[in-house]
Amino acid sequence: MPTDDTSSRQESVLNQVKHTENRRVFLKAGAGGVTAAALIAPGRSQAAAAANERLRVGFIGPGGRGFGAHVKSMCELFKDGRKIDLVGVAEVYQTQRDMVADYIRDKTGTDPGRFVDYRDMIEKQNLDAVCIATPDHWHHKQVIDSLDAGLHVYCEKPMTKTVEEAFDIEDKWRKTGKVMQVGVQSTSLKVWDEVRALLQDGKLGKVLGFQTEYFRNSGIGQWRNYKLVKDMAPSTIDWNRWLGIEEGLAPEMPFDRAVYKQWRRFWPFGSGMFTDLFVHRTTAMLKATGLRIPGRVVGAGGIYLEYDGRDVPDVATVVADFHEGVQGIVTATMCNEESRVNQLIRGHYGTFTFGNGEKFDGFDFTPERRQVTAEGDKEKRSFEPERIATEAVPNTTKAHFANFIDSCEAGDPMMCNNPPDLGAAAMAVVNLGAQSYRKGQVFFVDPESREISNTDPGWAAKWEKLSAARATPNHIPGWKAGDFGSKLDEPDWMKNAGPWVDGKDPATS
Structure with a gap:
C-alpha cells in the first residue's frame, strides 16, 4: 500500500492532539512563524488582498449538496449581513451551473462568474475562499490547488x-x-467540546471506547434517490473533466x-457509507474524545440486499483501536433504520449516551455499579444517573x-470546528475500514511517521506486555484525572498468586 513522504511528520499522535488543543499554537508550528495574513496567493498583491474587506467566495462543483447546503447557506448568511460576496461558480454541468449562478444573482444581487474549470475561476475572480463539493476523487487536487493559490477552503466531507x-x-x-473547514456540520455542536472536558476531568474514569452509527433504509436503494434526467448528457456535461482523465483521477469510461x-x-x-455517512459520526466521536490517528483498523460487511449494480456494501462495520487504549466501533446498514444503536462513549465508571442524529439538547450519564469502584475512588465517584443539558443548534449546516x-x-485556522487534522483522523478510520473490507486485511498506522501497513507490528503483544508489567493505563489526550478510574482493587486472595519456584509456595515467601 503506498504511503506519503514521512520526513515532515515528526510529531507523535499525542503531540498532534496537543497541538490542536492549543488553538493558538498553529500559526507558529504550521508555517514557521508566518501568519496566515502574510501568506498571499501567487500573483496577488498585498494591496489586492487587503482591499477585499469582504470575503470573495467561489463555489466548485455545487451539485446536490453543494447547492442545497453550500450555496443556500452562504446566501442566507449574506442576507444576515455577513461580509461575503458570492462571485464565482465552477461546474461541469451547464444546466446546474446556470441554475446555481441564477440563484446567487437573485438572492444576493451579484451575478457570479460562470466557469467549467475551477482553475479558471481561481485565476480570474480574485477570490479569498472556495467551497468545494465535487465527488471525493477530486477533493485532494482542488484543495491543494486552492491552498497553493492562497485561498481559504471549505471542503465537503470526506476530506x-x-x-x-x-x-x-x-x-x-x-x-x-x-483556514480550512471540513464539512462535517455536527462538529459545530458545542456538546463535543463539553464532553471532551468532562472526559479529561475523569467523569467516566478510564475511557475505553465509543460506539456510533448511521442507519438508513430505502425502498429503491441508497443514493438512487438522485434523479437521472435526459438533460444529463455529453452535450451538457464535460464528462472527461468530471472524471479527471487528464489529471489521472479516474479511468476512462462511457458516459x-x-x-x-x-x-x-x-x-x-x-466509498459508500464508509465515507459518506460513517465519517459524520466518527468525526464527532474523535472530537469528543480528543483521539486522532488510530493504530489498528479493520472493516467488515457486504452487499446483502441492494443488488442494483452498486460496488459498495449495504451492511458494514469498522473497528478502530487507538494507541491511547480506546476502541471505536462504527456500524450500520442501509436497509434497516428503526433499530438503530445508540451513540455512546464508555468508561470504567460510566457511560455517556447521546441517542441518534445530531439534534439533541442533552445526553445521559449512566454510572457503573458501586462494586467496580476502586477503594481510593469511592469518595469521588458519582453513582446517580444524570441528564446533562447542552445547547441545541437548530441549523448545524448554517452554523458550520x-x-x-x-x-x-x-485569519485563525484553529477557530474552525473541523480543521484538517481532525478531518484526516476521521479519514484514517473510515477509509482504512473500507480498504480492509475490500482487501480482507487489517491495517496499522505508525503514530509518528503515519506510515500505513498491513503488517502487524505486534499490536496484541504490546498490550500483553503492559499487563505483565502491571503498567499504568494509557489515556485520552488532555487527561487531567491522574489515576482516577484507572486502577484495580487488589483482593487479599491475590497474595496467593504467582509461580512456584523450586517448589516454594509464593503465599508463604
Missing part, C-alpha cells in the same frame, strides 16, 4: 478519497497557514447518468459555514 491524500492536505494546511449523479455507489469516486467565515475573518 479526500484516500488516507494518504488526507495526510498530504494536513501538511499543506499547516505550511500555508490558511453514464447513474455514475455521474449516483457516484457514491461506485468505488472509483467514493458561519464558523468558517468567522475563522477566515480572524
Whole structure:
C-alpha cells in the first residue's frame, strides 16, 4: 500500500492532539512563524488582498449538496449581513451551473462568474475562499490547488478519497497557514467540546471506547434517490473533466447518468457509507474524545440486499483501536433504520449516551455499579444517573459555514470546528475500514511517521506486555484525572498468586 513522504511528520499522535488543543499554537508550528495574513496567493498583491474587506467566495462543483447546503447557506448568511460576496461558480454541468449562478444573482444581487474549470475561476475572480463539493476523487487536487493559490477552503466531507491524500492536505494546511473547514456540520455542536472536558476531568474514569452509527433504509436503494434526467448528457456535461482523465483521477469510461449523479455507489469516486455517512459520526466521536490517528483498523460487511449494480456494501462495520487504549466501533446498514444503536462513549465508571442524529439538547450519564469502584475512588465517584443539558443548534449546516467565515475573518485556522487534522483522523478510520473490507486485511498506522501497513507490528503483544508489567493505563489526550478510574482493587486472595519456584509456595515467601 503506498504511503506519503514521512520526513515532515515528526510529531507523535499525542503531540498532534496537543497541538490542536492549543488553538493558538498553529500559526507558529504550521508555517514557521508566518501568519496566515502574510501568506498571499501567487500573483496577488498585498494591496489586492487587503482591499477585499469582504470575503470573495467561489463555489466548485455545487451539485446536490453543494447547492442545497453550500450555496443556500452562504446566501442566507449574506442576507444576515455577513461580509461575503458570492462571485464565482465552477461546474461541469451547464444546466446546474446556470441554475446555481441564477440563484446567487437573485438572492444576493451579484451575478457570479460562470466557469467549467475551477482553475479558471481561481485565476480570474480574485477570490479569498472556495467551497468545494465535487465527488471525493477530486477533493485532494482542488484543495491543494486552492491552498497553493492562497485561498481559504471549505471542503465537503470526506476530506479526500484516500488516507494518504488526507495526510498530504494536513501538511499543506499547516505550511500555508490558511483556514480550512471540513464539512462535517455536527462538529459545530458545542456538546463535543463539553464532553471532551468532562472526559479529561475523569467523569467516566478510564475511557475505553465509543460506539456510533448511521442507519438508513430505502425502498429503491441508497443514493438512487438522485434523479437521472435526459438533460444529463455529453452535450451538457464535460464528462472527461468530471472524471479527471487528464489529471489521472479516474479511468476512462462511457458516459453514464447513474455514475455521474449516483457516484457514491461506485468505488472509483467514493466509498459508500464508509465515507459518506460513517465519517459524520466518527468525526464527532474523535472530537469528543480528543483521539486522532488510530493504530489498528479493520472493516467488515457486504452487499446483502441492494443488488442494483452498486460496488459498495449495504451492511458494514469498522473497528478502530487507538494507541491511547480506546476502541471505536462504527456500524450500520442501509436497509434497516428503526433499530438503530445508540451513540455512546464508555468508561470504567460510566457511560455517556447521546441517542441518534445530531439534534439533541442533552445526553445521559449512566454510572457503573458501586462494586467496580476502586477503594481510593469511592469518595469521588458519582453513582446517580444524570441528564446533562447542552445547547441545541437548530441549523448545524448554517452554523458550520458561519464558523468558517468567522475563522477566515480572524485569519485563525484553529477557530474552525473541523480543521484538517481532525478531518484526516476521521479519514484514517473510515477509509482504512473500507480498504480492509475490500482487501480482507487489517491495517496499522505508525503514530509518528503515519506510515500505513498491513503488517502487524505486534499490536496484541504490546498490550500483553503492559499487563505483565502491571503498567499504568494509557489515556485520552488532555487527561487531567491522574489515576482516577484507572486502577484495580487488589483482593487479599491475590497474595496467593504467582509461580512456584523450586517448589516454594509464593503465599508463604
